[in-house]
Each structure stands twice: as C-alpha cells, then as structure tokens.
Amino acid sequence: MSAPDTxxxxxxxxxxxxxxxxxxxxxxxxxxxxxxxxxxxxxxxxGVGISALYRRYPSKQDLLRALAADGLxxxxxxxxxxxxxxxxxxxxYVACLHRVVEGGGQALAQRLAGTFTPTPELSxxxxxxxxxADTLLDRVRESGDLREDVSGADIVLLLETxxxxxxxxxxxxxxxxxxxxxxxxxxxxxxxxAPLPGTPARQEDLVARWRARSDR
Numbered sequence: 001m002s003a004p005d006t007x008x009x010x011x012x013x014x015x016x017x018x019x020x021x022x023x024x025x026x027x028x029x030x031x032x033x034x035x036x037x038x039x040x041x042x043x044x045x046x047g048v049g050i051s052a053l054y055r056r057y058p059s060k061q062d063l064l065r066a067l068a069a070d071g072l073x074x075x076x077x078x079x080x081x082x083x084x085x086x087x088x089x090x091x092x093y094v095a096c097l098h099r100v101v102e103g104g105g106q107a108l109a110q111r112l113a114g115t116f117t118p119t120p121e122l123s124x125x126x127x128x129x130x131x132x133a134d135t136l137l138d139r140v141r142e143s144g145d146l147r148e149d150v151s152g153a154d155i156v157l158l159l160e161t162x163x164x165x166x167x168x169x170x171x172x173x174x175x176x177x178x179x180x181x182x183x184x185x186x187x188x189x190x191x192x193x194a195p196l197p198g199t200p201a202r203q204e205d206l207v208a209r210w211r212a213r214s215d216r
Contacts, residue, residue: 020056022046027067032108033166035115039063064116071105071112072125078103079132083139090145093136094185100159101181102174107163110156113209126210130203147192151200158184 026046030037039060043050057063082096100106109126118126133152140146162180167173 016056019046019048019052023048023053023056023063024067024070027063028071028104028108029166029172031064031067032104032111032163035111061116064112065119065122068109068112068116068118068122069125071103071107071109072122072129074103074105075100075109076125076129076132078106079129079136082136083132089140089143090189093140093146096136097155097159097181097185098178101162101177104163106156107160110160110206110209111163113206118210145190147188147190149196149200150188151202153201153203153206155188156206157201 023042023046027042030042030045039053039057040050042063043053046053053063057066078096078099081099082092085092085095087095106129133156137146137152137155141148159181162177162184165173165177165180167176
C-alpha cells in the first residue's frame with residue numbers, strides 16, 4: 001500500500017505557516033507604532049494580499065487577540081526563565097528585561113490594551129504574567145539592588161516607552177532600544193542620587209487600560 005501523497009498539502013501548510021509568521025511580525029511593528037492602524041497596513045508590511053490575511057484572521061479583533069496572546073506567552077516565558085535562573089537577582093532581572101525588549105511582546109500587549117475585547121484565556125494569561133512579574137520584582141527588591149520608589153507598573157510603562165524607539169535602519173532601532181534600556185536600568189539600580197517626584201503608577205492603572213474603549 002503506497003503512502004498518501006501529502007506533498008502538496010504539506011507545501012500549502014508550510015506556505016500558510018510562513019504567511020502567518022509574516023503577518024504576525026508585520027502586525028507587531030504596525031500596531032506597536034499605532035494600535036489604530038488599519039489591517040491593510042499590516043498586509044502591506046507583510047507583503048501578503050488582504051484576502052490572505054482575512055483567511056487567517058477574519059477580523060481585526062481576531063488579529064489583535066492573536067498578537068496579545070503571542071505577546072503574553074513570550075512575556076511569561078521570559079519571566080519564568082528569570083525566576084528559574086541561578087544568577088544573582090539583579091543579573092537575572094537585567095537579562096530578563098533585555099529579553100523582554102528583544103521580543104517586544106510585553107510592550108505590544110500593553111499598547112493593544114483597550115483596542116479589543118479580551119477572551120477569558122487572555123485574561124488568565126495576563127493574570128499569570130502579573131503574578132510572575134510581581135514575584136520577580138519582589139525578589140530583586142529584597143536583594144536591595146532595586147530602588148525603592150518604583151512600582152511594577154512604573155517599569156511596565158517604562159519598557160513600553162523604550163519599545164517605541166523605531167528607526168528606518170537595518171535593525172529598526174533594536175540596538176538603541178537596548179542602549180536606552182541599559183540607561184534605564186542604571187537609573188533603577190541602587191544607590192540612587194535622589195528620590196523620584198510624584199507617586200508610582202499602580203497596577204489598577206494598567207488593568208483599567210484593558211477596558212474596551214466603548215466602555216470608557
């Protein structure tokens with residue numbers, strides 16, 4: 001009995017997987033810069049037809065949910081790696097934030113907040129990421145290396161700011177993003193010259209961003 005001819009099907013699946021990867025990569029770039037950008041901008045950046053994009057993601061909401069899920073999964077993996085590391089807390093924390101900036105998932109998830117209705121699974125992923133981030137922050141704070149007047153929400157918003165650096169260069173500003181993260185980490189590391197003005201951002205502020213815009 002001859003084996004079934006799966007060559008063409010495998011080829012189509014491989015092409016679909018490549019298209020999906022290109023669409024998600026393009027969508028990260030487009031929506032990180034402008035969460036309100038049209039889906040057509042994603043198709044153009046990805047180099048695929050709009051019909052190919054809609055076959056995979058029937059609506060912008062579907063695409064945004066997929067991006068948020070991917071970003072949260074990357075962020076969770078980065079946090080778990082840091083918590084499992086045997087390095088000193090500050091070193092593990094620094095390495096983690098550089099991985100977060102490299103992947104861009106955490107910042108993208110925050111940028112997309114409020115642009116779509118999250119599914120229960122996305123909400124569970126966000127809660128898990130928040131718990132892991134709090135655990136990692138507590139660990140590095142207990143080491144005495146992290147300045148005392150910043151909150152976890154402060155750092156989330158600072159990382160989002162770093163991720164907005166984008167230039168028309170070969171690496172689209174990646175080297176500068178890591179440079180500015182290093183500068184930020186120096187400001188976060190004890191000893192510090194002076195306390196920060198105002199009050200820290202709150203986790204409640206980040207949660208509020210996830211409300212649908214129509215509910216605001």
